[in-house]
Amino acid sequence: MRITRKAVLASVASVSVLALAACSGSDGGDTAEGEGDNAGINANTAINIAWNQPFYSFNGESITGNATANNIITYMANSRFVDYNMELELVADESFGTMEKVNDDPLTVEFTYADSAMWSDGVAAGPADLLLEWAAQSGKFNNVEPELDDEGNVTNQEAVDAGVYFDAASPSVALIEETPTIEDNSITMVYSKPFADWETSLDSNLPAHIVAQRALGIEDPEEATEALVAAITENKPEELSKIAKVWSEDWNFASLPEDEDLLVTSGPYAITDFVEEQYLTLTANENYEGDRPAAFDQITVRYNGDPMGQVQALQNGEVDLISPQSTADVLTALEAIDTIEVETNVEGTYEHVDMQQANGGPFDPATYGGDAEKAKQVRQAFLKTIPREQIVENLIKPLNPEAEVRNSFTQVPDSPMYEGIAEASGQGAEYADVDIAGAQALLQQVGVTTPVQVRLLFDPNNTRRSNTFELIKTSAAEAGFDVIPYTVQTDWGTDLSNATAFYDAALFGWQSTSTAVTEPDANFRTDATNNYYGYSNPAVDALFDELQVETDPAEQERILGEVEKHLVDDAFGVTIYQHPGITAYNPEKISNVQKLGIAPTIFYGFWEWSAGDAATDDATE
Incomplete structure (x- = not known):
């Protein structure tokens, strides 16, 4: 077993585009051997990859389908005009x-x-x-x-x-x-x-x-x-x-649809099998004529939300490549397996808590007769109880000793704009430490009796999020908040946008998918794609209008700093940490794995993967 550490964080310095996260490179334009008709396929080869959240929509451009769990599949199934390479430079696929x-x-x-x-x-x-x-x-x-x-x-x-x-x-x-x-x-x-x-x-999409x-x-x-x-x-x-x-x-489906028209793709792979909550299989598209042919004849993505379960599956040979949400126990378990390659890194995903402002819950002005100021003070009180430093110290530093609390909604730590925007926002100063007395004072000031029940949405199968929930629950209880798990309607990712009445705050990660400076727009503008919470501030909308046409980095920093200041003043939510990452794989089955700092992470450059002898043996058994 060989362990290496890759500093991916530097490569995502200016990343902003976000998709719902359940959790040395080429230029991205090289072609595999052969041209057209998927000539680069290693015939009769197969690979199994573990992922934490099941696929549920082939339309990743819709509000419902905008999730990494969906887009990693469409990344392999559909062609696009441009993609990123390992240096996060845009590269055209001129064969498309x-x-x-x-x-x-x-x-x-x-x-x-x-x-x-x-x-x-x-x-x-x-x-x-x-x-x-x-x-x-x-x-x-x-x-x-x-x-x-x-x-x-x-x-x-x-x-x-x-x-x-x-x-x-x-x-x-x-x-x-x-x-x-x-x-x-x-x-x-x-x-x-x-x-x-x-x-x-x-x-291109559908x-x-x-x-x-x-x-x-x-x-x-x-x-x-x-x-x-x-x-x-x-x-x-x-x-x-x-x-x-x-x-x-029509393209929202959680198992193999009967109508094969829904499985038509424009890229190297097509969905050929899909069992709900278990696995999804992609098979090489024999009619593909582009420059990025499939390296494996078959890729099966197996779903397992338990990080340690993924480690066990890798050790047992049930999967060949994993990138589970990392914990100290996961890293220790991987270190004990002497037949795999392990790499650690910092990912383009950040953890945060957002709050519902339009669901009739404790953070909604409607609960207080339309008094927006009172609702904001209750939100501020809750945010004061979130133990950000303790979460980082207990759960993240064992994996990344240099980890710090993230204090920006739009910028990755160590990016060129991070310090300036974080300072302008005031988030670090406002929520530097847990302030139970301050939270209690705010609740008393607005006349809110305790306990105040807060239903927190998070992935219950995710160990680190479950541990984070317990830390938040314990701290918030001291101020008079009763934090309970949300009631599952379908799955937490779908409920985030479609069942907002069932939760009051959400704990999850946004995963960067691009380096576009304007893309936080989708999270904070009124009625925007990723704004599930009823948040609306005309000043923020106007700032995003200004950002859309601004090309001067200094002005972009100023605008985003003002946006984040509004988010803090409005008690929109709070950021916690940048995700530490672990990638592990069986080199006898797959090589040339290159984890991109943004989505699609471990699936990046799938056309450049190499299949080992064991991949061929397994496929022909």
């Missing part, structure tokens, strides 16, 4: 297409699909696919919003079905106000104002022809695609209503 800025004023971007860009059912990928994503993510056509009851059920389903509702919201895509234009195999997007992160604003076939009842894929383009460009509400419903709902 090219993206070019053709004008600065107004900002104009042209996407051109390559001849080798192909869906696995034989239909060419093309401009309609990106037009659909613009329609979905821009919010341009939405004319209704779902209304939920206390159990997370939609109460206005008839209105939603009759109207147009795409389950998505992207402030950056909303800047493309004009309907994009299509010419041959290209589509041109014109922004209404300059945008700093245009390169990561929009990319097959437009299948969305149209399902929504409009047109069998021929070419005719279906033409009808979809017409519905969008001519703004036909009746057709758009059906298209939006299919886009939002």
